[in-house]
Amino acid sequence: MIDPHHRNGAAPVLAVVGVGLIGGSFAAALRSAGAVERVLGVGRSRRSLQEAQELGLIDAAVSLEQAAAEADCILLSVPVGTTQPVLEALRPHLRDDTLITDAGSTKVNVVQAARAALGERVGQFIPGHPIAGAEKGGPAAASAELYQGRTTILTPLDENSVEGRLAITRLWETCGARVITMEPDVHDVVLASVSHVPHLLSSVYMWQVAAAENSDLRMELAGSGFRDFTRIAAGSPEMWRDIFLANRDAVLSEIAEVRAALDRAEQALQAEDADKLQDFLERAALARRFWASRSGLN
Amino acid sequence: MIDPHHRNGAAPVLAVVGVGLIGGSFAAALRSAGAVERVLGVGRSRRSLQEAQELGLIDAAVSLEQAAAEADCILLSVPVGTTQPVLEALRPHLRDDTLITDAGSTKVNVVQAARAALGERVGQFIPGHPIAGAEKGGPAAASAELYQGRTTILTPLDENSVEGRLAITRLWETCGARVITMEPDVHDVVLASVSHVPHLLSSVYMWQVAAAENSDLRMELAGSGFRDFTRIAAGSPEMWRDIFLANRDAVLSEIAEVRAALDRAEQALQAEDADKLQDFLERAALARRFWASRSGLN
Numbered sequence: 001m002i003d004p005h006h007r008n009g010a011a012p013v014l015a016v017v018g019v020g021l022i023g024g025s026f027a028a029a030l031r032s033a034g035a036v037e038r039v040l041g042v043g044r045s046r047r048s049l050q051e052a053q054e055l056g057l058i059d060a061a062v063s064l065e066q067a068a069a070e071a072d073c074i075l076l077s078v079p080v081g082t083t084q085p086v087l088e089a090l091r092p093h094l095r096d097d098t099l100i101t102d103a104g105s106t107k108v109n110v111v112q113a114a115r116a117a118l119g120e121r122v123g124q125f126i127p128g129h130p131i132a133g134a135e136k137g138g139p140a141a142a143s144a145e146l147y148q149g150r151t152t153i154l155t156p157l158d159e160n161s162v163e164g165r166l167a168i169t170r171l172w173e174t175c176g177a178r179v180i181t182m183e184p185d186v187h188d189v190v191l192a193s194v195s196h197v198p199h200l201l202s203s204v205y206m207w208q209v210a211a212a213e214n215s216d217l218r219m220e221l222a223g224s225g226f227r228d229f230t231r232i233a234a235g236s237p238e239m240w241r242d243i244f245l246a247n248r249d250a251v252l253s254e255i256a257e258v259r260a261a262l263d264r265a266e267q268a269l270q271a272e273d274a275d276k277l278q279d280f281l282e283r284a285a286l287a288r289r290f291w292a293s294r295s296g297l298n
Numbered sequence: 299m300i301d302p303h304h305r306n307g308a309a310p311v312l313a314v315v316g317v318g319l320i321g322g323s324f325a326a327a328l329r330s331a332g333a334v335e336r337v338l339g340v341g342r343s344r345r346s347l348q349e350a351q352e353l354g355l356i357d358a359a360v361s362l363e364q365a366a367a368e369a370d371c372i373l374l375s376v377p378v379g380t381t382q383p384v385l386e387a388l389r390p391h392l393r394d395d396t397l398i399t400d401a402g403s404t405k406v407n408v409v410q411a412a413r414a415a416l417g418e419r420v421g422q423f424i425p426g427h428p429i430a431g432a433e434k435g436g437p438a439a440a441s442a443e444l445y446q447g448r449t450t451i452l453t454p455l456d457e458n459s460v461e462g463r464l465a466i467t468r469l470w471e472t473c474g475a476r477v478i479t480m481e482p483d484v485h486d487v488v489l490a491s492v493s494h495v496p497h498l499l500s501s502v503y504m505w506q507v508a509a510a511e512n513s514d515l516r517m518e519l520a521g522s523g524f525r526d527f528t529r530i531a532a533g534s535p536e537m538w539r540d541i542f543l544a545n546r547d548a549v550l551s552e553i554a555e556v557r558a559a560l561d562r563a564e565q566a567l568q569a570e571d572a573d574k575l576q577d578f579l580e581r582a583a584l585a586r587r588f589w590a591s592r593s594g595l596n
Contacts, residue, residue: 202582221488
């Protein structure tokens, strides 16, 4: 059983479902902090499991049933669309004191899936989302330092115990992350706004340039502004398709807000209203500069 | 007089109107190549002129009248909105063999201004746009290397002589730039597409995030994708206001095309059409990756 009062939130046996970058780094960080004694890995790919074991990220590859029966804490780092079947497979074998958390990048649909799969055991599931990623995935990319200085968002359920929340918080803090909590729907809107919508807009813009009749000439004259603005559009189409579908409502509603802002800028330009246009650009520039000074990013 | 057959397109006396980054770098590059003997500077700011002289970018600060009377070649690097009054002031004093070019970032309106100001002397004006910039402006930021490996677009007029076009081409090539020519309206559409529209979209998005009720929370959770996508939104509001107004028609027409592409992506998402959405994202990702591999930028 996890001891929520242990300074590291120690979980003697940890299981990670999905042994790639996210799950592997969670295991590596907790192991290097001495917060876990044994790590079990579950995965669909034999090769990833073997690689994770060779890298020392996990001690053994097991089935979902074994993980449910043996683990004190289970982290799901699987595509959000598979949360429900994975939890359904875990449920019949779960101990009463096992805690489950996840790393899914949307939360409203994950909470729905957890309620559907776990029923009265849903209190054992504490939904989470570590805001971390890297250029590369897979076990080889995992690192005990991935979560250092990053933020993990928890979206706890009313059914979660205080001890359960505390234990999961401690584990993420042991990984070096700052933990904040919010409601699932707020999480989804905020992530739609700062992550999903920029990706969609960058892709839409890139698509339009590529579809233009003289796209070769355009691309030939594209410079550093174009480079920065379109960098995220090169990301994995499969992964982003799933994120957009999983967070569809929030993405569509944020896109509507961006369209309204675009209307405003366009009207000022249409009317050649220099003052209004400058005011608009100035607010945007000041907000971006303020963000850079506060975030330390640039 | 400029000798178009000289391998450097030598102009014994060069005048630059506007002695900041663009004009100062042109002067520095031509001087370091031995293509000019004397450089005259014209500017509104006494301080910039003094600084340019101390830095050795110009030999003397003169009036527009003097520049017109003495120079073999005159480069205008002034806000595009002031092209017409500057050319009007130059006209009465211009020699027959003086060539004028400019560095304005829009060309349809510059060509109109030149026709209005120069009348039958418009053949002496060869419109241009060096695609180069830097984080900082002013004479101190000027460098003989600024144009190395960059592209300068010329949008010649029917009235330009072959020798005049050749001479201006040689001067830019002497600066290290590759010179390409296109029609003014094509230039404006292409620049709207790869430079002005990304800036407008980035600013619109940034404005919308900053205007949201929970903008603090959003900005706190913004990461590296947000950083790249919004970097250009921090640029000078005055400068970009002028660019948008000067290239209004092309910007509005390109924005309409981006909206049509957004409609398409949104419809696929609305309908939860995973295949269509993935196909859309894939085209964008492939186009971006292809661009990176060809441009050498990333």
